[in-house]
Amino acid sequence: MLSIKNLQAKVEDKLILKGIDLQVNAGEVHAIMGPNGSGKSSLASVLAGRESYEVTCGDVTFDGKNLLDLSPEDRAREGLFLAFQYPIEIPGVSNINFLRTALNEIRAYHNEPPIEAKEFLRLTREKQKLVEFDAKLTNRSLNEGFSGGEKKRNEIFQLAMLNPKLSILDETDSGLDIDALRIVSNGVNKLRSDKNAFIVITHYQRLLDYIVPDFVHVLYDGKIVKSGTKELALELEERGYDWIKEPVTSESV
Amino acid sequence: MTTTTSLYDQFTELYNKKETLNRNEWLHNLRREAFEAFTVQGFPTTRQEEWRFTNIAPFLKEAYTLEPAAASLHENKNAGSIPGLDAYEIVLKNGLLNVDVDIPGIRITPIRTGIQDPALQQYLGKHIAFRNNSFASLNTALFENGIIIEIAKNAVVDKPVHITHVYNAEEPFFSQPRILMIANRHSRAEIIESVFIKGRQSLFVNTVTECYIAENARLDQYHLQTAPGNAHFVNFTQVVQKGDSLYNNFTYTLPGAALVRNNLHLNLDGSNTESHLYGLYLTAGSQLVDNHTLVNHMKPHCLSNELYKGVLMDQSRAVFNGKIFVQQDAQKTNAFQQNNNMLLSDKAVVDSKPQLEIFADDVKCSHGSTVGSFNNEALFYLKARGIGEVAARNLLVNAFAFDVTNKIQIPAVREYVEKLIAHKMAEAYD
Ligand SMILES: Nc1ncnc2c1ncn2[C@@H]1O[C@H](COP(=O)(O)OP(=O)(O)O)[C@@H](O)[C@H]1O
Ligand SMILES: [Mg+2]
Numbered sequence: 001m002l003s004i005k006n007l008q009a010k011v012e013d014k015l016i017l018k019g020i021d022l023q024v025n026a027g028e029v030h031a032i033m034g035p036n037g038s039g040k041s042s043l044a045s046v047l048a049g050r051e052s053y054e055v056t057c058g059d060v061t062f063d064g065k066n067l068l069d070l071s072p073e074d075r076a077r078e079g080l081f082l083a084f085q086y087p088i089e090i091p092g093v094s095n096i097n098f099l100r101t102a103l104n105e106i107r108a109y110h111n112e113p114p115i116e117a118k119e120f121l122r123l124t125r126e127k128q129k130l131v132e133f134d135a136k137l138t139n140r141s142l143n144e145g146f147s148g149g150e151k152k153r154n155e156i157f158q159l160a161m162l163n164p165k166l167s168i169l170d171e172t173d174s175g176l177d178i179d180a181l182r183i184v185s186n187g188v189n190k191l192r193s194d195k196n197a198f199i200v201i202t203h204y205q206r207l208l209d210y211i212v213p214d215f216v217h218v219l220y221d222g223k224i225v226k227s228g229t230k231e232l233a234l235e236l237e238e239r240g241y242d243w244i245k246e247p248v249t250s251e252s253v
Numbered sequence: 254m255t256t257t258t259s260l261y262d263q264f265t266e267l268y269n270k271k272e273t274l275n276r277n278e279w280l281h282n283l284r285r286e287a288f289e290a291f292t293v294q295g296f297p298t299t300r301q302e303e304w305r306f307t308n309i310a311p312f313l314k315e316a317y318t319l320e321p322a323a324a325s326l327h328e329n330k331n332a333g334s335i336p337g338l339d340a341y342e343i344v345l346k347n348g349l350l351n352v353d354v355d356i357p358g359i360r361i362t363p364i365r366t367g368i369q370d371p372a373l374q375q376y377l378g379k380h381i382a383f384r385n386n387s388f389a390s391l392n393t394a395l396f397e398n399g400i401i402i403e404i405a406k407n408a409v410v411d412k413p414v415h416i417t418h419v420y421n422a423e424e425p426f427f428s429q430p431r432i433l434m435i436a437n438r439h440s441r442a443e444i445i446e447s448v449f450i451k452g453r454q455s456l457f458v459n460t461v462t463e464c465y466i467a468e469n470a471r472l473d474q475y476h477l478q479t480a481p482g483n484a485h486f487v488n489f490t491q492v493v494q495k496g497d498s499l500y501n502n503f504t505y506t507l508p509g510a511a512l513v514r515n516n517l518h519l520n521l522d523g524s525n526t527e528s529h530l531y532g533l534y535l536t537a538g539s540q541l542v543d544n545h546t547l548v549n550h551m552k553p554h555c556l557s558n559e560l561y562k563g564v565l566m567d568q569s570r571a572v573f574n575g576k577i578f579v580q581q582d583a584q585k586t587n588a589f590q591q592n593n594n595m596l597l598s599d600k601a602v603v604d605s606k607p608q609l610e611i612f613a614d615d616v617k618c619s620h621g622s623t624v625g626s627f628n629n630e631a632l633f634y635l636k637a638r639g640i641g642e643v644a645a646r647n648l649l650v651n652a653f654a655f656d657v658t659n660k661i662q663i664p665a666v667r668e669y670v671e672k673l674i675a676h677k678m679a680e681a682y683d
Contacts, residue, residue: 048637051629076639088634092652101648102638109639141652158638 079165185210333449348398348430358408496523
């Protein structure tokens with residue numbers, strides 16, 4: 001589904017991603033871990049098409065298309081979804097109006113008619129339930145005055161509504177208490193299928209108890225320095241990140 | 254310069270011709286005083302503080318007709334209509350009302366006939382400072398057409414009144430309509446004004462509106478300023494509020510008219526009044542939109558709240574000047590003012606100037622002014638959800654305008670304004 005080859009990117013003339021290779025297939029969940037500042041959010045941003053990043057080298061194909069050629073909105077319309085680490089507040093744009101607009105723009109891209117009011121309502125109700133998202137919040141301005149946890153849950157609610165092929169969750173777990181974490185994870189697990197895939201970026205192993213990954217990668221200094229299965233996450237939990245920060249050894253090449 | 258002078262000469266000639274025929278003494282005196290004030294000032298120049306950012310001279314160069322041939326405007330059913338609006342409809346053609354209208358609780362009279370009533374002396378031109386307002390003086394000296402709207406004591410008008418001003422610009426035309434609204438005690442009414450223009454020649458409309466709001470009355474006034482590029486508007490609105498009255502003003506200016514200058518002056522001449530002024534200007538092309546407001550707190554315990562928002566595209570320009578005066582008597586005044594601007598183009602320019610003068614000591618006043626542009630983070634967030642550039646910008650502009658548009662109390666008007674914004678934005682990005 002997603003194939004990243006030697007991806008390098010810089011921001012304000014500073015090289016942040018220094019050659020990333022990653023292959024994600026339908027039905028898989030990949031976890032990306034790594035210390036703060038290692039480039040996890042940057043990778044997510046580059047994939048979503050944030051303009052402040054300049055790709056200097058490498059290729060990314062998404063379902064056979066050259067992802068880097070697409071505008072951010074077309075990437076989303078092709079089925080890429082980024083759950084933001086820091087979702088922004090947009091006063092005056094109602095959550096529900098925003099979602100309807102997004103859904104219809106995606107449908108128009110695929111030559112489908114706008115969603116019927118009744119169907120939209122049904123879908124909203126169903127997905128609200130899935131992530132236990134407070135119906136009152138749906139009618140409020142986008143994220144305005146939401147708690148940290150509510151914002152994160154709203155990201156997963158949007159994910160559920162837009163039903164993307166590939167979802168990138170950027171530290172969705174940070175700022176969530178254990179109950180919220182369980183709800184969000186349950187939601188994601190219910191949305192998992194053999195047709196979609198997830199990249200779960202996290203700092204802590206905790207989340208991976210709930211969303212069990214097929215693969216775990218460690219990102220450090222703009223490179224994936226280690227890849228493995230879910231046991232790698234447990235090892236990181238025990239030993240911390242210091243051991244991977246040591247000068248690159250033959251093991252990690 | 255010479256052509257401007259000639260317009261000035263045209264007015265002088267017209268005044269001399271007309272005033273010899275005037276047999277109504279108080280009106281004659283009023284017109285003479287006003288015309289003298291105009292003669293002393295002439296048309297405003299950018300050397301005057303009040304017109305520093307708005308150069309009127311280029312717009313006065315046209316060879317305007319002051320008295321058009323008998324209005325040959327055919328009734329166009331849909332001219333200026335607002336979809337879904339259930340209102341009492343009034344159409345003024347070049348300022349002329351030519352059918353009788355029957356609205357429960359309201360008396361509407363063409364100003365030509367109404368003016369003969371000596372009772373009007375206490376309202377007409379009574380509260381306008383001629384010495385500082387040359388356009389308002391000119392209008393007072395020479396207005397011919399317009400209407401008087403009088404809302405009866407205790408009348409609560411059940412539907413909004415919608416006035417469509419239709420102008421014939423098949424030849425260059427300088428029009429000076431006059432409107433007087435009298436809201437008697439305990440009355441309540443909503444008045445919506447919009448414009449429809451026929452013809453492509455230059456049109457200059459110098460309007461003076463006076464609103465007198467008696468004790469415990471409420472008046473909501475909507476100005477929907479949509480017009481094509483051949484239109485130029487100078488509006489002077491003088492409001493007088495008596496005790497315990499409520500006045501809401503909504504002024505929405507959209508892309509089109511080459512020049513819009515609004516002066517909105519409030520005299521809060523009674524205690525316990527409440528006034529809300531909401532303005533939105535969405536400008537495009539090389540449009541110039543200038544809003545000057547003056548809220549004069551004269552008595553204690555009054556509240557005024559003003560929020561003007563601007564969205565500027567292309568090489569358009571906007572001016573906001575908001576004055577709040579709190580007179581010595583006006584203790585316990587609450588006066589708030591805010592002006593926020595969003596520049597959507599590098600070439601757009603806004604001059605925003607709040608001005609507070611406070612002579613009382615126990616007051617709460619605040620003012621603020623901001624100029625910004627699109628929030629790129631917000632734009633990216635919307636795009637990352639599949640929303641394209643045009644729709645995303647639309648959402649953000651509507652969001653910015655939201656706290657002004659959501660104050661519109663009439664759903665059809667609100668929808669109309671929101672649709673106009675979306676439509677004009679899409680046009681600008683084509
Ligand atoms: N706009 C920016 N300008 C300069 N440096 C940036 C910018 N955004 C991110 N960085 C830098 O890129 C590096 C990676 O950051 P980030 O991708 O947020 O890491 P992570 O998500 O792994 O914590 C950090 O050193 C950060 O300071
Ligand atoms: Mg991060």
